[in-house]
Amino acid sequence: MKKKLKDIRPGQGFCSGPGGLGVEAFARWYRQAELDAWESIDFKAVAAIAKVLETAEKNGKTVFLMGNGGSAATASHLAVDFCKTAWCPGKKPMRAVALTDNAAFLTAIGNDLGYDKLFVRQLENLLSPGDVLFMISGSGNSPNLLEAARFAKKRRAKVVAMVGFSGGKLKKAADVALHVASDQYGVVEDLHMAVGSILAFYMNQRA
Template sequence: MNSIFQTNFDHFKEAINTTSSDYFAPALECIEATKQAILSGNKILLCGNGGSASTASHITNDFIGHMTNWHRKGYPAIALTADISVLTALTNDFGYDAVFSRQVETLGVRGDILWGFSTSGNSQNVIRAVESCKEAGIKTAVFTCRSGGKLKDMADIWIPVNTDEPMLAEALHLFYIHSIAESIELDLDPVQ
């Protein structure tokens, strides 16, 4: 096998092979907080950069669409990464660090929840979004690497994965968000 593939697979197996509650308990807390937002008639705001922007957009699709129950109503979710006109205008007018916080200030209300994705935990625009959420009474859940960066101490719920390698963290974030979304759907709208 190609050595890069072998190394990456070995690191991936190490990262996913954990039984530590440090990696499960926060995900369970995120399930409950997100369910509460949905049940209260609130919404999920999602943001991230690069590959993490795609993660935010991807899970928004699953909230609005479905996981396994094709017949349930959609859950209100907005990917703050998806509107190119908004993103480019805010970046031009306010700077890239404000690209998500400005949207939180405009779209977010008390009782919503923000899911922020940053493999390093140090993405300034995600940090600013979390700060805006604090001011607005919006709960925050951040998905990072193992070390967590600045965001681990800022968020209401810090969800680390067991690696500091960005590529593996992004892959594990997809596993986490699908598992969380499927758990939410099973609790709120089980397939009959």
């Protein structure tokens, strides 16, 4: 029987760990939590995301990655992987940019306009029709991501999302969503990174 996952606010620490275990037992519990989460992955969604990335690559469009906290780090990491690991000689490189990396622009927006505008204000400068927003979120309810998703629709851009917990509002707002059904932030973030690595390595290994 599948565990019912709660819809959470961004940063809400709904981590129902076992508590009171020694290190080895806790490590085994965590490993099992990851294995259980892998069983929730819809690999058709992984394939659908790959198709969106391949289309953007073929048409010379840009993939903009974004997230908050640990998901911001994943966005930065995957932007590098999509530009470098996904490319091999003789193939057209992907254009990928992490909107989490310009500290000066981020703090200017946050200070002057508010945190909810963190990504949409950058996209007002950068986003073109056919581009891709690649959003990474544990809760799926981050206001700055949801606002960016709404803006993307107006600009006729695609929205891809990797989410956890219940999937939140972002799961419904995205054109393609990869849902990690776990209530553990660490597990969700680990699998988001793993799926990103799968996508980058697949892009490199295509026939």
